Amino acid sequence: AQSVSQHNHHVILSEAASLELGCNYSYGGTVNLFWYVQYPGQHLQLLLKYFSGDPLVKGIKGFEAEFIKSKFSFNLRKPSVQWSDTAEYFCAVNGRGFQKLVFGTGTRLLVSP
Amino acid sequence: DTAVSQTPKYLVTQMGNDKSIKCEQNLGHDTMYWYKQDSKKFLKIMFSYNNKELIINETVPNRFSPKSPDKAHLNLHINSLELGDSAVYFCASSQDRTSGRSTDTQYFGPGTRLTVL
Numbered sequence: 001a002q003s004v005s006q007h008n009h010h011v012i013l014s015e016a017a018s019l020e021l022g023c024n025y026s027y028g029g030t031v032n033l034f035w036y037v038q039y040p041g042q043h044l045q046l047l048l049k050y051f052s053g054d055p056l057v058k059g060i061k062g063f064e065a066e067f068i069k070s071k072f073s074f075n076l077r078k079p080s081v082q083w084s085d086t087a088e089y090f091c092a093v094n095g096r097g098f099q100k101l102v103f104g105t106g107t108r109l110l111v112s113p
Numbered sequence: 114d115t116a117v118s119q120t121p122k123y124l125v126t127q128m129g130n131d132k133s134i135k136c137e138q139n140l141g142h143d144t145m146y147w148y149k150q151d152s153k154k155f156l157k158i159m160f161s162y163n164n165k166e167l168i169i170n171e172t173v174p175n176r177f178s179p180k181s182p183d184k185a186h187l188n189l190h191i192n193s194l195e196l197g198d199s200a201v202y203f204c205a206s207s208q209d210r211t212s213g214r215s216t217d218t219q220y221f222g223p224g225t226r227l228t229v230l
Contacts, residue, residue: 034218038154043203044221088154100169101146101219103156 002027004093006104013081013111021076021107023065023091030096033074035065038088038106047089050074061085083113116140117222119204125228126194133190134225136204144168144209145187146219147179150201162187163209191227199229 003026013019025031035047048059055067065076074091091104117138126132138145146169147159160179161169167179176192191198201224208217 036221043223044156044205046218046220049218090156100158100161102158106154106156108154 002031002093002095002100002102004091004102004104006089006091006107008107009105011107011109013109015083015111015113016080017111019076019078019081019085019109021089021091021109023074023076023104024072025074025091025093026072027093027095031093032096033065033067034092034101035059035063035074035076036090036092036103038090040087044090047076081109081111083111085109086111117204117206117220119202119222119225121225122223123226123228125230127230128194128196130194131190131192132194132227133188134202134204134227135186135188136222137186138204138206138220138222139185140206140208140220142206142208142217142220143184144207144217145181145184146205146207147187147189148203148205148221150203150224152200156203160187160189194227194229196229199227201226 007022033050036044037047038044047063048057050057050067058064089107092101094101120135144163146161150156159173162181164184165181178190181187203224204222205219207219
């Protein structure tokens with residue numbers, strides 16, 4: 001069975017600080033990996049995704065994530081956060097051949113101005 | 114030009130009532146999903162339909178019954194509502210032309226906040 005763990009439940013940063021959110025998954029086969037963001041009161045939006053190829057994936061709004069297969073990790077990074085990045089961030093995975101998307105428990109990011 | 118829309122956005126009801134939430138996508142996708150997000154923000158899949166056929170049915174009480182009249186719509190009907198059903202319900206869709214493909218991104222609707230009193 002697939003599972004996803006996000007170790008940081010709450011992160012508080014000042015504007016311009018660098019961000020790294022951890023995501024580890026458990027699955028024996030090939031996976032697709034996603035990061036979604038949920039701004040306060042809004043629906044989930046896709047930040048970036050990895051299916052194959054270059055393990056360093058660039059997404060919207062300056063976010064990037066690196067797939068490290070040996071560590072079963074897909075950490076999200078941003079070099080300099082803004083107040084508008086305050087949101088809940090979800091890592092998700094599905095195994096190739098399966099449509100079921102399994103989400104992590106989310107990380108709440110608060111960026112103070 | 115909303116891609117995935119849900120109605121209603123908010124739903125407040127008494128225990129024991131029956132209610133429905135509607136979802137429509139205008140992306141031409143073949144697969145649609147229902148997710149439940151609890152008070153701790155944990156998201157879990159409930160159902161998935163591919164071209165009107167049920168393909169994922171997680172361990173969900175049979176009080177929840179999805180219905181897909183066509184591939185652009187997936188409605189969720191809930192009988193005998195309980196306090197624990199209070200949550201935000203998200204509909205999503207993805208391209209997936211054939212059942213079993215998994216490389217397509219899922220696009221989410223705005224959510225329906227259900228409160229059971």
